[in-house]
Structure formats: structure tokens, C-alpha cells
Amino acid sequence: MPQEVSRRRFVGLVGASAGVALAGCSSAPGADEAENPFAPETPPKDIIEQATLEEPESTSPSRFTEVFRAVRNSIVQIQVVTPQGNGQGSGWMYDTDGHVVTNEHVIDGATEVNIRFRTGGWRRASIVADDVYSDLAVLEVDQPPGDANALPVKTRDPPVGEEVLAIGNPFGFSGSVSSGIVSGLDRTLPATPDSNFTIPDAIQTDAPVNPGNSGGPLVDLQGRVVGVINSGGGDNIGFAISGGLLERVVPSLIETGNYDHPFMGISLRSVTPAIAEANDLDLASGVYVVRTSDGSPARGVLQGSRRDTVINGRSVPIGGDVIRRMGGQEITTEQQLSSFLALETSPGDTIEIEVVRDGRLQTVDLTLGTRPPPSGSL
Template identity: 45%
Template sequence: MEPTRRRVLGALATAATAGVAGCSSDTAPSADSSDDRTGAGNTETTAGTDERPVRNASGTTAADADSVYTRVYRETSESVALIRTPRGSQGSGFLYDERHFVTNYHVVGESDRVSVQFDDTVSRVGRVVGRDPRSDLAVIEVDVPDGIAPLDLIDSEPAIGTRVAVVGSPYGLRGSLTSGIVSGVDRQVPSPVGDYQIPNAIQTDAPVNPGNSGGPLVNLSGKVLGVVNSGGGDNIAFAISAALVRRVVPALLADGEYDHPYLGARTATVTELVARANGFPNAEGVIVVNVPSDVPAAGQLRPCTSVERVEGFRVPVGGDAILAVEGTSIRSDKDLHAYLALEASPDDTLSVRVRRDGAVTTVPVEIGARPELVA
């Protein structure tokens, strides 16, 4: 179980230090807690009067009952479960189809069986049928009680500013909801293994705590924008995008694992300094810095031949500059990584437009599979 990076104040936990995937939890607090943030400002009043909203026995008003977040909670919470492993770690997961929950790899680890708690009285043993450490995703097969519906994935990238909710089990408090907005898109976050950066991640300011990992980040329609992966600081948390989930999870269901597309070339974004040193007309694309002899890109892409200093900075010179892949412009190293992860597959041959020897040309490049992880 990896400790969390997030500092948590109050009665729930003491401060702890975390690694990359720090939102699964080993312990639960002894007391419940509440968060009335989503109810703020939602009371009904009559304009120009001093009338106060009438509250019922539970302290809520009619306006509270009609809160968009209340509706989202009602529509999604039954589809989100508390996941516990035999080694004592815990997190969240959501129903992907009639028999399968999606969660984080770092929640289940190498456990073959886990506890899936649907509510206070119903808990069943599930079997981990697929896992991918690089994308930090895992799939659990379990006998799902009647009446629980799978959650749908969004089919496009969310806009920054989109209102969202995180539904999950922070510190084992099953059925909790926090709210916020999408505060960034197309982020890269470290995976639980050191050789990969998870592309296309969604950033949110919704509070995320240990135990939220694996739960859904949803929009106000209850559709899943991503799988909560980590919370690394005040008002910053990340989720694995629905686009990557849509790529990886079907393979986990079919084969138990996922083969990541792989070039093997080390690249760097073409900055103004790189463009100047190489005589490029503008700062565009990514330059190929190094191509080891045993990777798929060997013999297909040309690496830089030297390193020069420009205004005191070392920059690569002489390599191919990748401008586009299959007609999609590549503006940065992050763009290339995201394209390969979301659009390419091992054994694909891609049409790559490069700047080479002062001219722009198109070359075919065959993609391989990223090497298996060594235990």
C-alpha cells in the first residue's frame, strides 16, 4: 500500500507522505464526517422579503433536495462500491457493465480476490480478471445485486470549467460525494510503475482523499469523465480519462492485460532554441533525440547527431523533427505520447510527417508493443 501525498487535516487522519497513486487507503476513521459544500447557496428565498427557507427534520430544504449534486448522487452512488483487498488496502470502483467494476491497479495490486461492498449490508467477493499497472487500471468481476446500473463513459474531452463530482469511499466512508470543476485537461501523471506517464489525464479541484482511488469523476449528467487516480496537493487531483479507459478496459476483459503501443525513441518538444539551432523555420513538432538499436523506431526515425549550446542551454541537433502522425499535428512531446496511447496499436504502420535534412517528407513507421514489466 503506497502512502498518500496529500496532507489531511482534522479528525479523519494524520498527515502522511505519498507516492504517485496516493488515494487508496489502509485505514478508516472511527467517526463519520460530512461536507455541506454542495448545499451552499442553494436555499430558496422570496425576493424582497425576510422569509427564511423552511427546513425539514433532517435540516434540508426543498432547494437542497433539488440540488444538481443531490441528483447526481442519487443517479450514481449505487453504482459505486467500496473495494477492499486481503492485504488491508481499500479504494473505490464503479460498475462498468453488468458484472464488472473498474478500479485502479494500485487499489487491488496483485490481489486475485477482493471484497466489493455495495451498501452497509451487502458485500460480495469479486475476482480481479484484468490489470494494467502502466495505466493504473484494473477490472473486477463480481455478482452484482439487482437494480444497479452501469455508468456510461463520456465520448469527448470535457471542457475546462465543467462542473464535476467525485463519488467514492474516502477513508472507507462509502457513498461520499465531493464537488468541483475540471481545472485542466491533457495532463500527464506518473503511473504506479516508473517507466510510463499516463497521458490525457483530467485535472480537478474536487477534494480527493485516500480511498477515493478507482472511483468515478462524473459530470452533472452522471457520465464518467475519468477514474480517480491521485490527489497530490491542495485543490489538485487527477483522473485517468474516459478515452484511455475505453482503450484499456476491453482488452483487460478479453485478455487480462493490455499491450501499450511503443516507439522507443526519446523525443523532445521543438522549442525556439531547438528550432534556431537546427535551422527550422519555426518551433514546431518534436525532435528525435535518441533511438536505441533494439526499439521499434530503430532504422525508421533518425536521432540527433550532436548537442549544441544556445544561449547557455544544451539542445539536440540533427535529428528528425516529427510534425504530424496520420494527419494529426504534433505540437509537443505530450501530443505524441497521447496520440500513440489513444490512437495507435502494436503492429500498426503509421504515416509520419517529418522534417529531415532540411525538407519535409513522409515516412512509414511501424509501432511495436511496450516491453513487459519485469517483476
């Protein structure tokens, strides 16, 4: 595992400030003053008050401070030892049984894991289970501090624009907090470097996210975990695994040591204007089935592309099904389909799928399988 456990490059910014002094000169009382019979002997009272009135210092903490104080004892710093070297990350208390949530990529390949709460020293933690497809992992520690409370999880996506805090240990600086807003929802992140699978329903934020933040909580101003910080993608762009996906995966990891993801066995693309034109679609919306995998649940149920054509100099697939609805829900993009599968279905479920096939609207039933190990299609 590389030492940099968050996937964001660091750009250091150094700010310099300069102070400017203003000098005021006054004349000594004398002839000029005497020649002006209208000159007041003393400045008006309101001028004196304006000059001497000081802004009172605020004695009440900000809402950010209140939230941070409420959750800080539940945040942990993580250090791991791997054959490739040492790494670090963040985590947080999930329940009262000593379970700590972090990212799978933080503890990937670890031969030893140590964690530290705000109070107390380093202590050994064991890996309960992890799931590469959601980048989530669960650790366990004996006798956590009494003030390390379980943090509540919000399963519904926060609204775009809501203020959030990213809490963790960037670059090893423990107990750090940065603020921002929810910038976007329903993002997809790469699950593994060697597969086509993605992590759906991710939350985008502009709160600064740096190496060492991975696994820490993204919390709202009620102190609820809305996501698990996964990565930073650039300046003012960070991502978190949603609370909705978290609450499907983590309980299963704790109870069974595993989580089975639903599997269709298709390669797909969101319908573009070029795909709509090539396939004589009346609407550039939905998800296009490029191909179905051998032996997958979709083989024989859904129809993949039969050949390509050229539109404006680009190769475009034709002949494949266009998915418009699944389980009664409208599907307009690839991201929506992935989120529906991840949050609304389980292996073994039979779902009704509405497709446009050869220009006609049809309905088919597909029974979901279990996603195979990394490398493959959706």
C-alpha cells in the same frame, strides 16, 4: 503495496466559527413619545412584513444531489490484503456482468480483495485483469445488488470548466462526494516508478481527491463517467484517467485479460525555443526525437540526436528529427503525440509521419510494435 493507495498527501483543515449577538434597547412609552406628535403609533406595514418574512426552505434537491443519488448504488468500497498490509480504494460497476473498474495500483500485489456496495455487506471479488500502463484494473463479483447499475462512460473529453463530481471512499468514509470543475485536459501522468512511460490524455480537476478515492468515478452532471480517479497532486489538483483511454483498455482486459499498447521506441521532448535555435528550426513547435531504441520500430526509420551543443549555458540536442504530423494530425507537443498513439493507433498499424530532418520536410512510414514490459521509452 503501500496502505495509502491514492498518491496525495492529506492536509487537515479545521475551521472555527464565532457567533456575534446584537442587543437592542427600547424606551418605555412616556414623556419623550408624547413630545413627538409625529411619532407613529405602529411601525409601517412593510417594515413588519420585512421583519417577519422567512425564507422558504427549498424542497427540490440540487443537481449534485440528483446525480449522486442516481449513481451511488453503483459505487463500491474496496479493501485489499497484501503481504505488506491492508489497503483501500474505490471502484464502480462497469457492466451488468459483475465487472467493477478500479485502479491497478489499488489492487497491486493483493492476495485478497473484498468489496462493499452501498447496500449489503462485504463480499469477495476476484481480479480479472489489470494494466500497469493505464493504471486500470477489472474486478468481478458474483450477483451484485439489483440496484447496482452499470455506469455509462463518456469517451469524448469533457470541456474545460464543466462541473464534475468525484465519488468514492476517501480515508474509508464510504459514499463520499466532492465537487469541482474540469481544470485541464491532455495531462500526462507517470505510469510506473521504474519506466519512462506515461499515462496520456489524463483529466485534471480541482475536485478534492484523497487517499481512498483512487479507482472511483469522476462523473459529469448527466451521471456519465468521464474519468477514473487516479491521484491527487496537491491542493485543488487531482487527476483522472480519461473515458477515451478507459474504453480502449477495459473491454480488452475483460475479453482477453490483456491490453497491448502501441510502441515506437523513441525518447522525445517537446520542441523548446532553445531546441529550435540549435537546430535552425523556423518554429518552436513539434516533438524532437532524442534517440531511438535498439531493435525498436523507430530504429532506421526516425533519426535521433547526433550530438549536443550549448545554448545559454544549457546542453541542447541537435541533429534529431522533429515530428510535425502523424497520421494526418498536427503534433505540436509530446502530450499530443502520446495521446494520438494511445487513442488512435494499435500495434501493427503503419502510420505516416512528417518530420523535419536536416532542415528539410520529409515523410516516413513507421509500423508500430507492442510496448514491452515496464522500463523503456515511448
